[in-house]
Amino acid sequence: MPLPQTQIPGRLQMQLAERGIRMTGPRRAILSVIETATKHLDASQILRKARTVDESVDRSTVYRTLGLLKRQGLIDELDLMHLNGEGHYYERKLGRDHIHMACLRCGKISEFVSRTFESLKNQLERDCHFHILVARLEVGGYCSACRR
Amino acid sequence: MPLPQTQIPGRLQMQLAERGIRMTGPRRAILSVIETATKHLDASQILRKARTVDESVDRSTVYRTLGLLKRQGLIDELDLMHLNGEGHYYERKLGRDHIHMACLRCGKISEFVSRTFESLKNQLERDCHFHILVARLEVGGYCSACRR
């Protein structure tokens, strides 16, 4: 069996280590895929890419790892308006939340960071006495290019 | 075959009529279920309730009708954080959008109307030149009773 390629442990790997969570070959492969992703990936895309690193990774391991990362609050799960089928998309959670806009005509996904969004969440926590762990704002409509 | 029970045509039924969309028995059953719902229903709950009005309604007709109502912008589709399985929930779209909060411990769903949310949407339309047709803000966390 080939050595797992020595790679600088990414942030995700470190964050799991800090929490005392066991690190394995398949996990390293999946984490690196998520960490180096340049767009929102669904589970089957993550699987395919992870397999180019570790041939033997199984579909269920991908789902189990995504479940782990969700529970740890390290990734977000998105619908992106279910533009293509019923699947979900995943992305690393970074400092500030962002809004996702999906164009219903061309399918383009754009992102937007907003101070107002932060205020809205604060208002919610205050007025509703609700402790927010995840907040997902997804919008569907027409992007600047497709709108007329 | 029994006459479809004569019922005052609800708002949804009227809105479809205005748009010149054909009205049928199964549709009337499904619309009335959605219109009289007191909580967020998923497709199988809608089916079950619709069948108490019209025994013969089929699962696929429910999905087709939900698709129609979505395309017409008359209902919203919700994840409610997928607290139970992967299904979606539906509710009539009324005047002002509202936010959904799902308690990850007790499962309670609460709703909240916010002026800030409206401003946020306006800001988005202005700053991103994006024409919003649907906006879904869903929040997961702990409700006032479960938080400590």
Place this chain on the structure above:
DNA sequence: TTCTTATTGCGACCGAGTCGCAACACGCGC
């Protein structure tokens, strides 16, 4: 190195949602 325990691959499974098709019924024009 040993030992415990978490994790994995596998295969079978489940449930949500879709689709093609032939039968049906809505509602328009007569």
Place this chain on the structure above:
DNA sequence: GCGCGTGTTGCGACTCGGTCGCAATAAGAA
């Protein structure tokens, strides 16, 4: 009220995203 064309329906088969139980395996603490 009576046809007729077209939109809608029920049905059954299917796809696809995601889950689960289990025996084999590998982490990592001691």
